[in-house]
Amino acid sequence: MASSRLPSTKLSRKLEKGSGIERLMDDLGRALEEGAGDLHMLGGGNPAPIPEVAQRWRALMQGMLSDQPERFDRMLGVYDPQQGNRRYIRAIVRLFNETYGWGLTEDNVVITNGGQTAYFYLFNLLAGLDDAGQMKRVLFPLMPEYIGYAEQGMHPEMFVAAPSKIEELPDGLFKYHVDFEQLPWDESISALCVSRPTNPTGNVLTDDEMRHLHRLCRERDAYLIVDNAYGAPFPDMIFTDIQPFWGEDVVLTYSLSKLGLPGVRTGIVIGPPEICRAVSSMNAIVGLANGNVGQALTLPLFESGEIIRFAQEHVRPYYQDRSQRAVEAIREAFADVPCRIHVPEGALFLWLWFPGLPGGGDLLYEELKAAGVLVVPGHFFFHSLPEPWQHAEECIRINYAMDIEAFPEAAKTMADVVRKRFNGS
Numbered sequence: 001m002a003s004s005r006l007p008s009t010k011l012s013r014k015l016e017k018g019s020g021i022e023r024l025m026d027d028l029g030r031a032l033e034e035g036a037g038d039l040h041m042l043g044g045g046n047p048a049p050i051p052e053v054a055q056r057w058r059a060l061m062q063g064m065l066s067d068q069p070e071r072f073d074r075m076l077g078v079y080d081p082q083q084g085n086r087r088y089i090r091a092i093v094r095l096f097n098e099t100y101g102w103g104l105t106e107d108n109v110v111i112t113n114g115g116q117t118a119y120f121y122l123f124n125l126l127a128g129l130d131d132a133g134q135m136k137r138v139l140f141p142l143m144p145e146y147i148g149y150a151e152q153g154m155h156p157e158m159f160v161a162a163p164s165k166i167e168e169l170p171d172g173l174f175k176y177h178v179d180f181e182q183l184p185w186d187e188s189i190s191a192l193c194v195s196r197p198t199n200p201t202g203n204v205l206t207d208d209e210m211r212h213l214h215r216l217c218r219e220r221d222a223y224l225i226v227d228n229a230y231g232a233p234f235p236d237m238i239f240t241d242i243q244p245f246w247g248e249d250v251v252l253t254y255s256l257s258k259l260g261l262p263g264v265r266t267g268i269v270i271g272p273p274e275i276c277r278a279v280s281s282m283n284a285i286v287g288l289a290n291g292n293v294g295q296a297l298t299l300p301l302f303e304s305g306e307i308i309r310f311a312q313e314h315v316r317p318y319y320q321d322r323s324q325r326a327v328e329a330i331r332e333a334f335a336d337v338p339c340r341i342h343v344p345e346g347a348l349f350l351w352l353w354f355p356g357l358p359g360g361g362d363l364l365y366e367e368l369k370a371a372g373v374l375v376v377p378g379h380f381f382f383h384s385l386p387e388p389w390q391h392a393e394e395c396i397r398i399n400y401a402m403d404i405e406a407f408p409e410a411a412k413t414m415a416d417v418v419r420k421r422f423n424g425s
Contacts, residue, residue: 088302111268117265142162142176175342201349206242218249231254266295350397375396
């Protein structure tokens with residue numbers, strides 16, 4: 001009789017232990033599957049169902065079916081090359097060159113089955129044990145950082161992070177900054193990774209900060225990886241004035257998910273040819289080819305350049321309005337509770353800090369869930385640090401994208417729970 005246990009390998013032990021992203025998706029999936037009922041769904045990163053956006057996707061699909069049935073048949077019935085659909089890649093190259101003058105070629109672009117897959121490829125391509133048996137590592141310079149990076153490495157030593165500097169601001173706000181003087185640079189660092197806007201905080205690194213990080217990478221022969229899942233020029237969930245960043249040895253990732261298409265699992269990697277060739281090879285090894293639906297559906301928007309205007313006119317205003325309304329609701333509900341809000345500069349989250357919170361983040365998470373509010377405890381986003389940081393136990397991430405009309409009620413419930421924590425009840 002076959003054993004019911006997995007072989008005891010490093011990888012099996014790593015995967016069996018679970019992760020923050022697994023817990024997040026499990027709670028979110030169960031709630032959605034079973035019907036949220038009275039549960040306020042403030043966890044997860046699901047984009048909002050923007051009516052104008054959903055209508056555009058329906059119209060594009062209907063147009064393909066009625067006017068270009070051969071494209072629909074090809075979308076479902078043909079493997080694209082592992083690099084991605086050639087026409088789609090040409091459209092991406094032309095879009096960025098005409099808009100920003102970057103001088104890309106088709107060798108600078110590769111498609112993946114979503115951004116999460118892209119990061120598994122990139123991290124394990126650029127870090128791990130080298131031929132000499134030395135560990136190469138990825139540095140996260142602005143912690144807290146995306147929960148989904150934490151368990152992507154095949155080796156647990158692949159990642160290292162630096163705690164951010166905290167600037168307390170008027171009106172109950174605060175902001176994280178890269179502590180450039182304390183970055184743990186050494187010869188093992190082969191790449192540096194940031195998200196812009198940062199998931200979970202909505203922090204947007206300035207153009208000057210990006211140039212500074214890039215300069216450090218160039219001086220140390222390291223790649224700079226920039227996660228634009230919420231960034232410019234699409235989906236353009238950025239509420240500050242910045243420009244997309246590109247330069248030598250820079251790797252950019254984009255996604256269709258936050259345009260309202262998380263189900264099509266389409267990621268876009270723009271980078272040096274050697275990176276794109278390697279990712280293309282990994283596509284073939286892991287999945288033969290990428291999914292075609294996202295590429296086929298959005299191709300007309302990339303070819304016409306409409307994708308940028310579409311994001312600016314429909315996606316960004318929608319989230320910016322809800323961000324402002326969510327901040328107002330939090331301020332009103334938490335008026336008598338120690339609470340600071342990270343400056344909301346982008347993405348679809350608010351990041352709340354309760355200085356001196358008793359009991360820690362996991363207890364608060366469970367109490368909020370029992371009270372009918374699903375959030376994400378903050379400590380999951382402080383991964384890869386050399387030592388624990390108490391601040392991590394005092395934060396939570398909330399998603400304001402879903403039902404903004406019910407958000408004030410959710411904010412009041414959260415405030416009641418946090419107030420009891422501080423009062424010891």
